[in-house]
Amino acid sequence: MILQDDDAELRRLRWRCRRGMRELDRLLERWLEQEWRASPTAERATFLRLLDSEDDRLWKWFLGHERPDDAELEALVGRIRALPH
Structure with a gap:
């Protein structure tokens, strides 16, 4: 049951990651x-x-033109940018 819940959550999150800009979609x-x-x-x-x-x-943020005011968001953006393709 937990695995099914986790899979359902991942499907919902994948949908939320769809931003209409392919580059953003891929990063997220x-x-x-x-x-x-x-x-x-x-x-x-x-x-x-x-x-x-x-x-x-x-x-x-992902292009590095601006930085989030929130330190946690800034750190996560950096980690996402550093992920291997």
Whole structure:
């Protein structure tokens, strides 16, 4: 039952990662696929907050044109940017 719940949650999160901009989709989905299951609860919560951000803001953060004011978001953006392709 827990595995089914986790799979359902991942499907919902994959949908939330779809931003309409292929580059953003790939960045967010890569972290979800590679890191979500092993991430501590606090990091998962930070990822959920990241998904609540506006697309244009996310894009500026991932390009390095701006930095999030929130240190946890900034650290997560850095980790996502550093993931291997």
